[in-house]
Amino acid sequence: xxxxxxxxxxxxxxxxxxxxxxxxxxxxxxxxxxxxxxxxxxxxxxxxxxxxxxxxxxxxxxxxxxxxxxxxxxxxxxxxxxxxxxxxxxxxxxxxxxxxxxxxxxxxxxxxxxxxxxxxxxxxxxxxxxxxxxxxxxxxxxxxxxxxxxxxxxxxxxxxxxxxxxxxxxxxxxxxxx
Amino acid sequence: xxxxxxxxxxxxxxxxxxxxxxxxxxxxxxxxxxxxxxxxxxxxxxxxxxxxxxxxxxxxxxxxxxxxxxxxxxxxxxxxxxxxxxxxxxxxxxxxxxxxxxxxxxxxxxxxxxxxxxxxxxxxxxxxxxxxxxxxxxxxxxxxxxxxxxxxxxxxxxxxxxxxxxxxxxxxxxxxxxxxxxxxxxxxxxxxxxxxxxxxxxxxxxxxxxxxxxxxxxxxxxxxxxxxxxxxxxxxxxxxxxxxxxxxxxxxxxxxxxxxxxxxx
Numbered sequence: 001x002x003x004x005x006x007x008x009x010x011x012x013x014x015x016x017x018x019x020x021x022x023x024x025x026x027x028x029x030x031x032x033x034x035x036x037x038x039x040x041x042x043x044x045x046x047x048x049x050x051x052x053x054x055x056x057x058x059x060x061x062x063x064x065x066x067x068x069x070x071x072x073x074x075x076x077x078x079x080x081x082x083x084x085x086x087x088x089x090x091x092x093x094x095x096x097x098x099x100x101x102x103x104x105x106x107x108x109x110x111x112x113x114x115x116x117x118x119x120x121x122x123x124x125x126x127x128x129x130x131x132x133x134x135x136x137x138x139x140x141x142x143x144x145x146x147x148x149x150x151x152x153x154x155x156x157x158x159x160x161x162x163x164x165x166x167x168x169x170x171x172x173x174x175x176x177x178x
Numbered sequence: 179x180x181x182x183x184x185x186x187x188x189x190x191x192x193x194x195x196x197x198x199x200x201x202x203x204x205x206x207x208x209x210x211x212x213x214x215x216x217x218x219x220x221x222x223x224x225x226x227x228x229x230x231x232x233x234x235x236x237x238x239x240x241x242x243x244x245x246x247x248x249x250x251x252x253x254x255x256x257x258x259x260x261x262x263x264x265x266x267x268x269x270x271x272x273x274x275x276x277x278x279x280x281x282x283x284x285x286x287x288x289x290x291x292x293x294x295x296x297x298x299x300x301x302x303x304x305x306x307x308x309x310x311x312x313x314x315x316x317x318x319x320x321x322x323x324x325x326x327x328x329x330x331x332x333x334x335x336x337x338x339x340x341x342x343x344x345x346x347x348x349x350x351x352x353x354x355x356x357x358x359x360x361x362x363x364x365x366x367x368x369x370x371x372x373x374x375x376x377x378x379x380x381x382x383x384x385x386x387x388x389x390x391x392x393x394x395x396x397x398x399x400x401x402x403x404x405x406x407x408x409x410x411x412x413x414x415x416x417x418x419x420x421x422x423x424x425x426x427x428x429x430x431x432x433x434x435x436x437x438x439x440x441x442x443x
Contacts, residue, residue: 046240
């Protein structure tokens, strides 16, 4: 199924398209059904001024999916035409295809208004393997909490003890029968 | 097994990545080759430099008729690219033979090239397309290496320990060129025993690169000249296969080259 729509951006279209910051998760609604997936930039054809993208989403809590190979072309300074072949699977409806295209358009519009993140300011995580957790920065983990580790060890010991007891009882019963 | 201990660096920019590379550091991209090597402890680098945060290396762009592939572009992205399919169909066909979709979703083009497995598809296709590899190092700056000079031995390239493959430049094929890729693997998705990448533009241009025929991707200039001089596909394939010592591989390679030449005719 081939679909297309044109949207208007608040910034110059080609620069926004080629930057590719609009890629990311997509969550759309087609009627009562929700679809979750992502859109990603595939290629940039500077000669033909076309950007290729791939979008896909799966039905939340059901069977069905929608996937699209998209072409994004600047129409003039700020307008972008999004077109592509959309394929449906399972219970996905044509409404889902339209919704996916809408989700891509929304991401593009949002990204075209957000300031670019300054990647250079992001600190470089550097972790020494086997050194426990002295490296920075790292996500807080429950395993860092000694109380949590003690509880985990107690549960493991309990499981081993129960297993051993069951084994001993089983062996004793087996001897009696024989 | 689990990997031997290593330091882990996750740079966000290319300069940070180059700074983190050194004598005993290994760059990690898709991890589809390096991680198994680490797990089996065939590789024991002191530092792993995870490139997955370096967004500036993830692009696929046609500019001035040339295809520019950032080293971090995923193989699945190359497979989906309409630009590559239209201008460089050999790459699309070759990458479709790489393992399975799950591996292509993570595996990168640059990783496959830098790993330099003699049975890998992308190095062979890029050799047939006369690609050039742009590498950079913090100390020595940038340099460009032709495909013929890049691959030196199995799993060995011209990259120095502190150098990083950053970009692959694929020139436009000659006008009217057609391309084909054929390979044979015992099971689907396995490493191929033999294969051939062919680019042909009438009698003006012929490029034949062989997979699994040597320690690196092998070009066969004698067969290419024969094809340009009007030799049949079977004759050119026989010449290409003659490079191999083993009877089975020679017959298999010659047959795959013949099929590829006929498909690209």
